[in-house]
Amino acid sequence: MSQTIKLKKGFDINLAGKAEKKTIEVPQPDTYALKPTDFNGLSRPKVVVKEGDNVKAGSALFFERNVEDILYTSPVSGEVVEIKRGEKRKVLEVKILADKKIEFENFKKYTASDISNLSKEDAIGQLKQSGGWTNIIQRPYGCIANPADTPKSIFISAFDTSPLAPDYDYVLSGQEQYFQAGIDILKKFTSGTIHVSIDGKAEVSQLFSQTKDIQLNKISGPHPAGNVGVQIHHIDPIAKGDIVWTVNPVGVAMIGKLFLEGVYDTSRLVAVTGSRVKERGYVKMYGGACFNKLAENVEGTDNRYISGNVLTGEGIGSNGYLGFYHNQITVIPEGKYEEFFGWILPSTNKLSYHKAFGMLTFLNGKEKEFEVDTNTHGEERNFVVTGTFEEVMPMDILPTYLFKAILAEDYDDMEALGIYEVIEEDVALCEFVDVSKNPIQEILREGIDLIKEG
Template identity: 85%
Template sequence: MSQTIKLKKGFDINLAGKAENKTIEVTQPDTYALKPTDFNGLNRPKVIVKEGQNVKAGTPLFFERNVEDILYTSPVSGEVVEIKRGEKRKVLEVKILADKEIEFEKFKQFSSSDINNLSKEDAIEQLKQSGGWTNIIQRPYGCVANPADSPKAIFISAFDTHPLAPDYAYILQGQEQYFQAGLDILKKLTSGTVHLNIDGEAEVAQIFSQAKNVQLNKISGPHPAGNVGVQIHHLDPISKGDIVWTVNPVGVVIIGKLFIEGVYDTSRLVALTGSQMKNRGYAKMFAGASLTKLSENIEGEDNRYISGNVLTGEGIGADGYLGYYENQITVIPEGKYEEFMGWILPSKNKLSFHRAFGMLTFLNGKDKEFEVDTNTHGEERNFVVTGTFEDVMPMDILPTYLFKAILAEDYDDMEALGIYEVIEEDVALCEFVDVSKNPIQEILREGIELIKEG
């Protein structure tokens, strides 16, 4: 039965530079890269291609040594030009010089009726061999799901409340057949419910309102209302021993297209956002695209290039590569400066959750768009217990004490305080409002890895 959830806690970060609902033609990059670091928990990848080898979209590039049947496959066709390694020969990137016309590995095709008759085992096998399985993420831990597990439910958040977030209704235009096919495949993977969660305060796109084999839930409120972790917490919370799977809407389309067309196609419309982006809109790109060709659309020189949004995205540089799961590129100025007594001077142009720091910010009204840079306006210090974390986190956990339990490596307290329910994106707002400037997301990931290994 559908549910309606209204959240009050949270904070909307209203930034300048939102993408307009228009498609922009951009020069396609020459190179693409698949990065093991994009996949949480992928600690021991084994590369199965060599430099100079030609591959197609869907050709296996590497796999996890402990789970050899889940293949991580190329997003494009072309020549493997570099296998970049770091310390202790850790694999950082598998770089591909792309063909002008992308060729795809061929997998089995199914009609809508064939999908209905497809067995769970056959669906899983095609997902694992093609690379499509990597779109299914497990909670707890936020890692690629284990096909041997049986999730109690699958969750899809059809809206995003992060700063300058893309509009999924626009991104998925014309993809209705693939989206429904993806939902039909996901329904085979659980005996529980497939939850499709939509923005309760916005007009519902047809692709979501007419979806079948799902429970359609309405969620409203400030960020992080669009986070699937927050939605799980309010609809079907995770306890110790529970397993829930999540899939991004673009991942649902990738899965559906894999079965309808028989190809592993990671192309999607990517939102080009940020105050330094000249022409803001959506550009068609494959996963792992190089950002080098975007330079002509960027103002200024000293900028932060972010794969994703400003809260949870990764700074990758002007020659970096789009993350596997990202549908957004953000470019904002670097903030390499010091501001004498900047924390105490009143200002109407500083974005802050704390009125004490942005004393006049609240006078601008909720529609004011702020241009921000990467300056943290302070340095890291010991935790100060202010109660602010609880004000921006609409979940029944005590985040301050959870973070302290992680730092103390107290396993019992970590479990009792809700570490199974959260991943980095769920605490990113805590990091934003933290007056102590602690790397909250890094701390949480360290705790997750401790619990996972323990």
């Protein structure tokens, strides 16, 4: 039975630079990259191509040494021009010089009726060989799902409340058949429910309301109401030993297209956002696209290019590459300056959750859009207990004590305090409101890795 959930805890970060619902024509980049660092738990990738090789979209580039049958494949066709490595020869990027016309590896096509009769094993096999399996994420841990597991349910968040987030109704417009086919594939992997959550404050999109074999839930409230982890917590919580899978709605459509068209097509509409972007809208690009062609659409020279949003995205520079799971690009100014008592001076232009620091901010109401930069307005200091984390965390866990348990490497307390229910995006708002400026998301990942390896 569908659920309607209203959340009160959280905080909406209303930034200037939201993408308009229009498609912008931008020259396609010359190079693309697949980055092992985009995949949690991928610690020992084995590269199966060398520089100078020609590949197609869907050709294998690397795999995890311990899980050789799940392939990580090229988003485009072209020539492998660089295998970038870091310390201890760690693979950082596999770069592809793209063809002018993208060619695809051919996988087996199925009609909608064929999909209903497709075996679970055949569906898993095609997903693993094409690279499509990497769209399926496991909770706990936030890593790529194990095909040998059976999740108790599968969750898809069809809306995003993070700053300047893309509108999935617009992004997936015209892809109804692919989304439904993706659902039909996913339902083979669980005897439980496939949950699709939509914004309870918005009009219900036909794309999601007409999708079959799902439970459509309405969630309303401030950020992080759109986070799939929050939705799992309130609808089908994870206990120790439980497994839940999650898929981004764009990933669902990719999976559906893989089976209906026989190609692994990573092209998507990506929201180009941020106060430094001149013309904001959506750009169609393949996964792993280089940002360099966007430079003419950006004001100023000292900017932070972010793959994703300002809370959880990755700063990658103007020549960086779109992250595998990202459907958004954000460009904001750098904040390379110091403020003398700047944090204590009242202002109407500073965005802050704390009324003591941004007291005049709240006089402008919720509709004011703020132009922010990367300045943290303070430096890292001792962990101060303020109770603020609990005010913005719409989950029945105690985040302050969880973070302390991680720092103390207390396994029992980490489990008891809910580490199985959260990944980085679920605590990103805690990092934003933290007066101690601690890297909360990094701390949580360290704890997750400890629990997973322990």
